[in-house]
Amino acid sequence: MIPRPHSVRLEPGTVAGSPVDSRIDPELPPEGYLLDLSPEGVVLRAGSDAGLFYGRQTLAQLGPPAPCGRIEDAPRFGWRGVLLDVARHFMPVPDVLRFVDLIALHKLNVLHLHLTDDQGWRIEVPGWPRLTSVGAWRSSTMLGSRVHGLFDGRPHGGFYTTADLRRIVAYAAQRHVTVVPEVDMPGHMQAAIAAYPALGNGFDGPVRTGWGVSHHVLNLSEETLAFCRRVLDHVCDIFPSEVIGIGGDECPTDEWPGGRELQVAFTARMAEHLAARGRRVYGWDEILAGGAPAGAVVAAWRGTEPAAAAIRAGHQVVCCPDVRLYLDYRQSDDPGEPTPVGTLLTLEDVYTYEPPDSPLVLGAQANIWTEHMESLRRVEYMAFPRLCALAEMVWGPAGRDFADFAARLPRHLERLDALGVNYRPLAGPRPDDARPDAPGHPRDLADRLAELHRMTADLRGEPE
Incomplete structure (x- = not known):
């Protein structure tokens, strides 16, 4: 996932295809969210509508099928x-x-x-x-x-x-x-x-x-x-x-x-x-x-x-x-x-x-x-x-690890491919990129x- 959540604990199993139970929890940071994923479904809690939005973005990157586990996340900067x-x-x-x-x-x-x-x-x-x-x-x-x-x-x-x-x-x-x-x-x-x-x-x-x-x-x-x-x-x-x-x-x-x-x-x-x-x-x-x-x-x-x-x-x-x-x-x-x-x-x-x-x-x-x-x-x-x-x-x-980011990036670029984004290939420019x-x-x-x-x-x- 990019950006990578702060805390990810995944477990064996996959999430059922039931609707996401989404709720605002004022105890969470304003843009933060918590995702609980289990065979019974997904529970999403967030500190605001923005947090719900970011939680759904993370959920979309996970699957389907999404793995079970818990993700706790909030941005460092506003x-x-x-x-x-x-x-x-x-x-x-x-x-x-x-x-x-x-x-x-x-x-x-x-x-x-x-x-x-x-x-x-x-x-x-x-x-x-x-x-x-x-x-x-x-x-x-x-x-x-x-x-x-x-x-x-x-x-x-x-x-x-x-x-x-x-x-x-x-x-x-x-x-x-x-x-x-x-x-x-x-x-x-x-x-x-x-x-x-x-x-x-x-x-x-x-x-x-x-x-x-x-x-x-x-x-x-x-x-x-x-x-x-x-x-x-x-x-x-x-x-x-x-x-x-x-x-x-x-x-x-x-x-x-x-x-x-x-x-x-x-x-x-x-x-x-x-x-x-x-x-x-x-x-x-x-x-x-x-x-x-x-x-x-x-x-x-x-x-x-x-x-x-x-x-x-x-x-x-x-x-x-x-x-x-x-x-x-x-x-x-x-x-x-x-x-x-x-x-x-x-x-x-x-x-x-x-x-x-x-x-x-x-x-x-x-x-x-x-x-x-x-x-x-x-x-x-x-x-x-x-x-x-x-x-x-x-x-x-x-504290971030570029090697870890680089290892996750190709999977993310597949998402950008699906969206038709003209990103620069990791291998370098293509012949028709030159000017x-x-x-x-x-x-x-x-x-x-x-x-x-x-x-x-x-x-x-x-x-x-």
């Missing part, structure tokens, strides 16, 4: 998440719903939906029609890593209506998955500025077609701040999530007359507005520089140092270090890997990652950035089976770690 970037490549609603099914199968419970970026704006906002008529479309798309400068010459775009997003939220909730939205600000905003140049600092160009970070950011005028609040209000109306992502990462300051302190003030004002709606800011670890707002949840991505910095500052943290949990990074050194970018990130690397031991750590998430994934089929190849490893890591316990038209740019781990150390100088109070 945040067991995946970021899906639908800004770089738009993903139609049915594909998002299928992805929700796949993460729910693995008892993951947070879908961090990255809705906007320099290369596309994917959410309609009443009163701002050009966000989707202009900002949701780019004229071309870079092929492969940005060092190659190759483009496909084809328009790409799409966006979600309010009804689309409500459908995604409701579908996910039925599977006990919380959708956490992210509208990145004040950087990563070129698509919005292309739609409404008055939001920027003199840029009147198109939606970005290349990868990398745009230097065209919001201007932070009162009118622009009002726009940001309007967007966040609409997001809050759609998504019931307690935390709302505002990004805050990779924001160049060369268009501003001031420095980084302007972004600190901006983040504080957005946090204040969200607090009035009963919500909290969820931001990338750059918001720690200069002091993150009280109550902010930090997504720690620039290596392992930011999680420790967030904990020292008293902030709850979700761990997603790029060199361990970025699933756009290449899976092997095989030249047949599609668009190999980033550092090598193997199945074992994901499985053996361990978040810091602190009550402020909510959990962890894998991030799927889709610059090089133009379809759900590509997403599945990059996500699985590494998401299987993540699922077991965040479910727990801390010779979209060449990558692999990174050396030592080089990347040195770069991350330089990038996090702001957290140590050093000059950037």
Whole structure:
């Protein structure tokens, strides 16, 4: 079973095919469950509806025929998440719903939906029609890593209506998955500025077609701040999530007359507005520089140092270090890997990652950035089976045996086969997985770690 339950005691015999006796037991952990399997049938107790759901997922993996015995289980972390970037490549609603099914199968419970970026704006906002008529479309798309400068010459775009997003939220909730939205600000905003140049600092160009970070950011005028609040209000109306992502990462300051302190003030004002709606800011670890707002949840991505910095500052943290949990990074050194970018990130690397031991750590998430994934089929190849490893890591316990996981994985991959999941074969990429038209740019781990150390100088109070 993946993720493996905390306690499994199986006995000789098989379970009768009678209905499952399911009940809520408030004495059990909220997402925990207890399965008693005997020749007379199945008794399932759980601390909540979510626990019942996870117990049924385990029961489905057992059979039929299911063996007799007892299974006691509960997750280690409350945040067991995946970021899906639908800004770089738009993903139609049915594909998002299928992805929700796949993460729910693995008892993951947070879908961090990255809705906007320099290369596309994917959410309609009443009163701002050009966000989707202009900002949701780019004229071309870079092929492969940005060092190659190759483009496909084809328009790409799409966006979600309010009804689309409500459908995604409701579908996910039925599977006990919380959708956490992210509208990145004040950087990563070129698509919005292309739609409404008055939001920027003199840029009147198109939606970005290349990868990398745009230097065209919001201007932070009162009118622009009002726009940001309007967007966040609409997001809050759609998504019931307690935390709302505002990004805050990779924001160049060369268009501003001031420095980084302007972004600190901006983040504080957005946090204040969200607090009035009963919500909290969820931001990338750059918001720690200069002091993150009280109550902010930090997504720690620039290596392992930011999680420790967030904990020292008293902030709850979700761990997603790029060199361990970025699933756009290449899976092997095989030249047949599609668009190999980033550092090598193997199945074992994901499985053996361990978040810091602190009550402020909510959990962890894998991030799927889709610059090089133009379809759900590509997403599945990059996500699985590494998401299987993540699922077991965040479910727990801390002491895990990769060899045991590897021995159980082939049986689980048979389930993914039955679902038609385009996972990466354990033996390596197939010939048609390669992307010779979209060449990558692999990174050396030592080089990347040195770069991350330089990038996090702001957290140590050093000059950037």
